Amino acid sequence: MEDKEVLVVDLFAGPGGLGEGISSAQTADGKHPFKIAMSVEKDPSAHKTLTTRALFRELKLGSHDLSNYYRYARGEITKQELYELHPKEAKKAEVETLNCPTELGKDNEKVHKRIKELVAKHYGPKVVIGGPPCQAYSLAGRSRNAGNKDYVAENDSRHFLYKEYLEVLSLVEPEVFVMENVRGILTAKVNGQLIFPEILKDLRAPGKVTQNKTHHEYKIFSLVASAENENLPEYKNSSDFLIKCEDFGIPQARHRVILLGVRCDVNATPAILEKIESKLTVEQAISDLPKLRSGFSKQKDCSKSWELAITEHASQLKTLFRDKSTITKKSLTPYKNLNRSEKKPTSIPNQMPKYYKDWIYDEALEVVLNHETRGHMKQDLLRYAYCAVFANLNNTSPKSRDFPASLAPAHKNWHTGAHADRFRVQVASAPATTVTSHISKDGHYFVHYDPKQCRSLTVREAARLQTFPDNYIFEGTRTNQYVQVGNAVPPLLAKKIGVTVMNLLSSCLSKQ
Ligand SMILES: C[S@@+](CC[C@H](N)C(=O)[O-])C[C@H]1O[C@@H](n2cnc3c(N)ncnc32)[C@H](O)[C@@H]1O
Structure with missing residues (x-):
C-alpha cells in the first residue's frame, strides 16, 4: 500500500469495535x-473507552512502550497519572475523540469544522466508518413501538x-465507506414502503440528499456476496448484505447488515470475506477465564451461603434429571x-484456535479486566443451573415448555410461549447468540453454560464473544460497559473488513 496513510473518520463510534478492527489491518511489511x-460519540462512558483505547494505540504504534498502560489496567496508577506520564500521546488521543462526548446533529458545527481541517491537510485516501443507530427500525424497536398508539415512525428522529x-x-x-446496521433495516417500512432501497439510493449519491457541492457517487457492495455487475453492483436479495459473524471465525451468531461504499471513480472491486469452515464455540472463547460465583441480589451475599444454595440445587437438579446417569450430585457439587x-x-487460553488467541490474548497484561459477576435472585439461580445442565445434555437452551412446573417463574406469559426464551444459556459447544446491549438490563439471555458457576456472563466474557482483545479497557459503570460491548461491531470481523478495504485501496492506488 506504499506509504500512504488512510484517514479514518469513525461516526457513532460506540466503544470503538469497528475502528479497533479496521485500524489493526496490517500490510505485508x-x-x-x-x-x-x-x-x-455522544455517550460519556463510551467516549472514555474510546479515548483510553486511542491512547493505547498511540503508545503501541508510537513508542511501543505499553508498561504504563498495563499499570493503569492493573489499577496501579490512575488515568490522570497515565496521562501525565504520556502527555503527548494523551493529547493526541483526546484530539482524536474531540476532547469530549460529541453528538452528530446537535454538535455539527464542531464536527464539520474538524472534518474540514482534517481533509484539507490530508493527501492520501479517506475512509468513513460507522453505523447510524437505528433503534427505530430495529426489530426490537418496532415491536416495542407497536404498542405505542402515538408512535409515528416518520417523526422519529432516529430514522x-x-x-x-x-x-x-x-x-x-x-474513497470508501463502511456502514453497519441491524438486520431490521432490510425490512423496515415507512408509510408502507421499504426504506432499505431508499437508503441505498441515498448512499449512492449522498450529495443529492445533502445538497452539498459533492458530485461523487458510490457503488454499494456486499462483503459476503458477489455482485452481478461490478460496474453497477446489484444484488438479488437485500439479505445479500447480511453478514453472519459465526461464518467468519467470530464465536457469536450475530447477523448484521454491512454496506461497503466505493467511490465510483475508484477503479476497483472489493473481494468478499473468506468464510472459516469450523465455528468458534463459546467454550473455546471463554473457558480459560477464572471461574466465578454469582451473587445474591435480594439477600445477604457471601460465598458460604452461595455454596449452600448451590448444594441444595444440586439435589433438586439430580431429581429433575433423574433419568440421566451423567448428572450426579458430585458433578453438581x-x-x-x-x-x-x-x-x-x-x-x-490454549483451548482457542491460534487465530483467535493471537488476536485476544496479551501475556503482558497480567490481569483479567472487567470480570465481575452480577447478583441474581436465589430462585433464578436454580433456573440458571437447570438451563445449564439441560444445555450440556441437549446442546440447546431450554424453552419455557422444557422447564419443570416447579421452576416456572410467576410470570403470566410464561405458559403462552410469548416468553419461550425467557432464560437462555449460551451453549458451550456452539457460537453464542447475539450479544446485545440488553445484556446490561438482565442476564437471563446470557447464562453461563457451567451449572456450577450458576450465573450470567461477565462483561469480559461478553467482550470475548465480541472478539475485543483482552487488553481493551471498558470505562464507566458495569452497566455502561455491558451496553458498550453489546453495541459494537466485533473487532476481529472489522479487521477482516479493514484488510479488504486495504487491498481495494492498494489495487486502485497502484493503478494511478
Ligand atoms: C451501535 S453503536 C456503534 C458501535 C460502534 N460502531 C462499534 O463498533 O463499537 C452506536 C453508537 O452511536 C452513539 N450515538 C447515537 N446517536 C448519536 C449521535 N447523534 N451522535 C454521536 N453518537 C451517537 C450511541 O451512543 C452508540 O454508542
Missing part, C-alpha cells in the same frame, strides 16, 4: 495504513440519523471459595 483521525452520515460523506468524499470477581488469570 507490518505497517498499519489506517489512522483514526476522529471518532464521534433520519443516517442523514447525518450522508452529510459527513459529502464533506469527506471518502459447587466449586469451593469462588469469588465474584477475579483479576488474576488462572490459565493460558
Whole structure:
C-alpha cells in the first residue's frame, strides 16, 4: 500500500469495535495504513473507552512502550497519572475523540469544522466508518413501538440519523465507506414502503440528499456476496448484505447488515470475506477465564451461603434429571471459595484456535479486566443451573415448555410461549447468540453454560464473544460497559473488513 496513510473518520463510534478492527489491518511489511483521525460519540462512558483505547494505540504504534498502560489496567496508577506520564500521546488521543462526548446533529458545527481541517491537510485516501443507530427500525424497536398508539415512525428522529452520515460523506468524499446496521433495516417500512432501497439510493449519491457541492457517487457492495455487475453492483436479495459473524471465525451468531461504499471513480472491486469452515464455540472463547460465583441480589451475599444454595440445587437438579446417569450430585457439587470477581488469570487460553488467541490474548497484561459477576435472585439461580445442565445434555437452551412446573417463574406469559426464551444459556459447544446491549438490563439471555458457576456472563466474557482483545479497557459503570460491548461491531470481523478495504485501496492506488 506504499506509504500512504488512510484517514479514518469513525461516526457513532460506540466503544470503538469497528475502528479497533479496521485500524489493526496490517500490510505485508507490518505497517498499519489506517489512522483514526476522529471518532464521534455522544455517550460519556463510551467516549472514555474510546479515548483510553486511542491512547493505547498511540503508545503501541508510537513508542511501543505499553508498561504504563498495563499499570493503569492493573489499577496501579490512575488515568490522570497515565496521562501525565504520556502527555503527548494523551493529547493526541483526546484530539482524536474531540476532547469530549460529541453528538452528530446537535454538535455539527464542531464536527464539520474538524472534518474540514482534517481533509484539507490530508493527501492520501479517506475512509468513513460507522453505523447510524437505528433503534427505530430495529426489530426490537418496532415491536416495542407497536404498542405505542402515538408512535409515528416518520417523526422519529432516529430514522433520519443516517442523514447525518450522508452529510459527513459529502464533506469527506471518502474513497470508501463502511456502514453497519441491524438486520431490521432490510425490512423496515415507512408509510408502507421499504426504506432499505431508499437508503441505498441515498448512499449512492449522498450529495443529492445533502445538497452539498459533492458530485461523487458510490457503488454499494456486499462483503459476503458477489455482485452481478461490478460496474453497477446489484444484488438479488437485500439479505445479500447480511453478514453472519459465526461464518467468519467470530464465536457469536450475530447477523448484521454491512454496506461497503466505493467511490465510483475508484477503479476497483472489493473481494468478499473468506468464510472459516469450523465455528468458534463459546467454550473455546471463554473457558480459560477464572471461574466465578454469582451473587445474591435480594439477600445477604457471601460465598458460604452461595455454596449452600448451590448444594441444595444440586439435589433438586439430580431429581429433575433423574433419568440421566451423567448428572450426579458430585458433578453438581459447587466449586469451593469462588469469588465474584477475579483479576488474576488462572490459565493460558490454549483451548482457542491460534487465530483467535493471537488476536485476544496479551501475556503482558497480567490481569483479567472487567470480570465481575452480577447478583441474581436465589430462585433464578436454580433456573440458571437447570438451563445449564439441560444445555450440556441437549446442546440447546431450554424453552419455557422444557422447564419443570416447579421452576416456572410467576410470570403470566410464561405458559403462552410469548416468553419461550425467557432464560437462555449460551451453549458451550456452539457460537453464542447475539450479544446485545440488553445484556446490561438482565442476564437471563446470557447464562453461563457451567451449572456450577450458576450465573450470567461477565462483561469480559461478553467482550470475548465480541472478539475485543483482552487488553481493551471498558470505562464507566458495569452497566455502561455491558451496553458498550453489546453495541459494537466485533473487532476481529472489522479487521477482516479493514484488510479488504486495504487491498481495494492498494489495487486502485497502484493503478494511478
Ligand atoms: C451501535 S453503536 C456503534 C458501535 C460502534 N460502531 C462499534 O463498533 O463499537 C452506536 C453508537 O452511536 C452513539 N450515538 C447515537 N446517536 C448519536 C449521535 N447523534 N451522535 C454521536 N453518537 C451517537 C450511541 O451512543 C452508540 O454508542
